[in-house]
Amino acid sequence: MIQKQLTRERAGSWSWILQAMTGLLLLVLLGLHMVAQHFMVKGGLRDYAAVVEWLSNPFIFLIEIVFLIVVTWHALLGVRAVVFDLGLKPQTERRVDVALTVLGIITVAYGIWLSATIVAQGQTLIAAAG
Amino acid sequence: MSAEVKPKPADRSPGQWFDVRGRRVGLWAYVVMRLSAAGLVLYLFLHLGILSQLAQGPAAWDGFVAIAKSPVILVLDVVLIVGMLAHGLNGLRLTLIGLGIGIPRHKTMLWVFLALTVLLSALSALAIFAETK
Numbered sequence: 001m002i003q004k005q006l007t008r009e010r011a012g013s014w015s016w017i018l019q020a021m022t023g024l025l026l027l028v029l030l031g032l033h034m035v036a037q038h039f040m041v042k043g044g045l046r047d048y049a050a051v052v053e054w055l056s057n058p059f060i061f062l063i064e065i066v067f068l069i070v071v072t073w074h075a076l077l078g079v080r081a082v083v084f085d086l087g088l089k090p091q092t093e094r095r096v097d098v099a100l101t102v103l104g105i106i107t108v109a110y111g112i113w114l115s116a117t118i119v120a121q122g123q124t125l126i127a128a129a130g
Numbered sequence: 131m132s133a134e135v136k137p138k139p140a141d142r143s144p145g146q147w148f149d150v151r152g153r154r155v156g157l158w159a160y161v162v163m164r165l166s167a168a169g170l171v172l173y174l175f176l177h178l179g180i181l182s183q184l185a186q187g188p189a190a191w192d193g194f195v196a197i198a199k200s201p202v203i204l205v206l207d208v209v210l211i212v213g214m215l216a217h218g219l220n221g222l223r224l225t226l227i228g229l230g231i232g233i234p235r236h237k238t239m240l241w242v243f244l245a246l247t248v249l250l251s252a253l254s255a256l257a258i259f260a261e262t263k
Contacts, residue, residue: 006160011228020225027218034211039257044207045195048188075171082164086144111178118184125187 009081019081022074029067036060052122055115068111076100155240159220166217173210204258211254212247219243 009016038044046054055061083096183190197203223243226232232239 006157016228020221020228023218023221023225027222030214030218034214039254043195043199044258045198047195048184048191051184051191071174075174078167079171082167107175107178114178114181114185121185121187 007081007085008087009084015077015081019074019077022070022077025070026074029063029070032063033067048122049126052118052126056119056123061115061119064115065112069108072104072107072111076104155237159223159240162216163220163224166213169210169213170217173213207258208251208255211258212251215247215250215254219247 009019037046041050055064080096080100084093088096180194183194220243223239226239227236
């Protein structure tokens with residue numbers, strides 16, 4: 001029995017390689033995130049003060065930003081593969097690429113802004129209360 | 131192995147993407163992959179959106195934390211973890227196959243990864259519900 005091709009994306013294409021590489025990175029980064037942010041924490045979620053303290057560690061901050069970039073990239077590359085399976089004109093494909101790139105940049109920028117805001121605001125609040 | 135089949139464009143219309151009738155187990159993996167992918171993408175943006183509560187100060191965030199510990203949310207957390215494990219481990223399987231690793235034993239690999247998904251999901255569920263008691 002010859003199976004119909006399930007997807008246009010072929011193993012070895014640049015998008016496949018990027019998806020595999022970000023996926024492998026995510027096994028590590030998501031694993032770290034789940035353990036350090038949730039499983040290690042009593043009750044599964046830090047309260048506000050604990051989040052600020054945790055994220056104020058530059059190393060943790062950096063890891064979370066790297067995680068954000070890799071997970072956003074992987075997610076949007078996945079959306080791209082699914083959308084391209086619809087069978088689009090080359091011009092439409094280019095527009096999808098532009099739209100997803102813009103969405104990716106906005107997402108990462110938002111995440112960096114949010115993380116920086118949490119640390120800055122949180123330290124001010126905690127110092128004022130302290 | 132039969133003669134190599136030349137790859138051709140996907141010829142399943144979107145309505146057929148999730149039709150697994152008469153298909154092999156690999157197709158089930160494909161369906162799980164696409165469904166979990168859709169869920170995980172939605173969850174990613176939901177998660178990033180909810181984290182904005184942290185910019186609203188302690189009352190907003192700690193209020194959310196209280197809600198997030200309700201049993202319904204915890205069950206959804208388990209669903210999320212099952213999705214992540216299924217997607218991640220199946221993705222690893224596809225990557226290995228794509229790189230030409232373990233092809234003669236691809237069936238065994240599929241069952242091993244499935245077993246791992248079930249095992250890690252069960253452990254996560256236990257951790258989630260044991261901890262919050």
